Structure formats: structure tokens, C-alpha cells
Amino acid sequence: MATKDNYTKSLRFSVDTDTKLGKLALNFGYSKFQFFNQMVEYFHRTKKDPADINDELLKRTLSRNHDAYTSFIKTQEKVLLIPMHQSVERMIRNQEQIVKQFNGQVLSANKELLKQQQDQGQKFKDTESLMKLIYEQLQSRKKLKEQFLQLFDGYVKNRESIGAFKAREREELTEQFRKQITDL
Known part of the structure; x- marks a missing residue:
């Protein structure tokens, strides 16, 4: 802690400034002396002008950082995002072609299957007709034998x-x- 010998300097300011200093120190949980020392240290480290309320140095720093971030993002866009976007578009086109060909093959296979089913259905009808004819002939033959x-x-x-x-x-x-047999 500082001794009385370290306090050789004094500073005079208005009552209004003292009131503001007291409120600020109280808000941050410091004594007026500690708060004043912190302010001096802050301005010493940051090299800011306390009179510059708009803080041009901060604005310039933020602007430089913003420019750096923007440059980084543009670089990432060129290096990563655009090639990735192109690859995704290429992949989508390839997938669409695959789906189109797959659908074409499935459609042609379905048409062929449908045609085969129709052919088989027709064969079943023809077989049924033939079976009826054979049955009728068998019945006719049976009647003929009886006669x-x-x-x-x-x-x-x-x-x-x-x-x-x-x-x-x-x-x-x-x-x-x-x-009579010939007439049968």
C-alpha cells in the first residue's frame, strides 16, 4: 500500500467533478483514489485521448478489424464456400441424372412387366377357352358313347x-x- 510519502501531489477540481468522481467510484466499487488511479492507468495503456468522446482511435481499430474480418470472409468464400457450392451443385445435377436414368429404367421395366402380365393373362384366357372346349368334347364323347x-x-x-x-x-x-352310327 502507498505510504504518506507517495502522496506528495495533490489535485484540485470542482465540487461538481468531485460528485461525479464519487458516484463513478461507488458504482464500480472503488474509493475515489483507487478509481482515479485506474482511470490514469487505463488512459496510459490504451493511449486514448480522454477528451475524444467519440473515440476515433477505437473507431479506427474497429474499422481495421472489420476490414480484416471482411477480407478473411472473402478469402474463405473464394477458398471454401464457392468451390463447396459448385461441388454441391455438380452433385445435385449428378443426382438428378441418376434419378432420371433410374426412373427411366424402372419405367421401362414396369412397362415390360405389365406387358408380360397382360400376355400371361391372355394365355390364361386362351387356356380356359381350350379347357372348356376339351370339357365340352369330353361331354359330347360321353354322350356319344351312351348313345x-x-x-x-x-x-x-x-x-x-x-x-x-x-x-x-x-x-x-x-x-x-x-x-345310325354314321348319323351320330
Whole structure:
């Protein structure tokens, strides 16, 4: 701490200035003496002019820093952002081409699949028609066999009823039976 010998200098200022100094020191939690020493140290270190309220030095420093930041951002934009943007655009175009080709292939595959399904459906219809025709022919054949058996049974009964010695009647019966079979 400072001794009384270090306090050889005194400073005179108005009561109004003393009031302002007291309020400022109280706001920052210093004594008037400590606050005054801090002010002097601040202006000594920063080389600022206390009369310069607008703080031109600060403005120039901020302006230089702003220019430096702007230059840095422009450099980053040229080095990183623009190439990255171009790469992303190129990638998007490539993806669009891939999707377009993929969609084209899928569409053509779907058309081919649909055509095959339609062909298969037509084959099923044709097979069904053929099966109906075969069934009808089988039914017709079955009926034909039944009619033939009826004719044959009638022939056998008639032949047996004619007897053994009537050859001419047997011959007529055989011809009649052949004609009935031909009519089937």
C-alpha cells in the first residue's frame, strides 16, 4: 500500500467533478483514489485521448478489424464456400441424372412387366377357352358313347329276337345299325 510519502501531489477540481468522481467510484466499487488511479492507468495503456468522446482511435481499430474480418470472409468464400457450392451443385445435377436414368429404367421395366402380365393373362384366357372346349368334347364323347351303347344294346336285342336262320333280316339290321352310327 502507498505510504504518506507517495502522496506528495495533490489535485484540485470542482465540487461538481468531485460528485461525479464519487458516484463513478461507488458504482464500480472503488474509493475515489483507487478509481482515479485506474482511470490514469487505463488512459496510459490504451493511449486514448480522454477528451475524444467519440473515440476515433477505437473507431479506427474497429474499422481495421472489420476490414480484416471482411477480407478473411472473402478469402474463405473464394477458398471454401464457392468451390463447396459448385461441388454441391455438380452433385445435385449428378443426382438428378441418376434419378432420371433410374426412373427411366424402372419405367421401362414396369412397362415390360405389365406387358408380360397382360400376355400371361391372355394365355390364361386362351387356356380356359381350350379347357372348356376339351370339357365340352369330353361331354359330347360321353354322350356319344351312351348313345352308341343304347344302339348296340338295341341291335343285340333285335338280332337275338330275329333268330338264327333269318340271314336277310340280320343283314338289314346290321345296315340300319351302321346308318345310325354314321348319323351320330
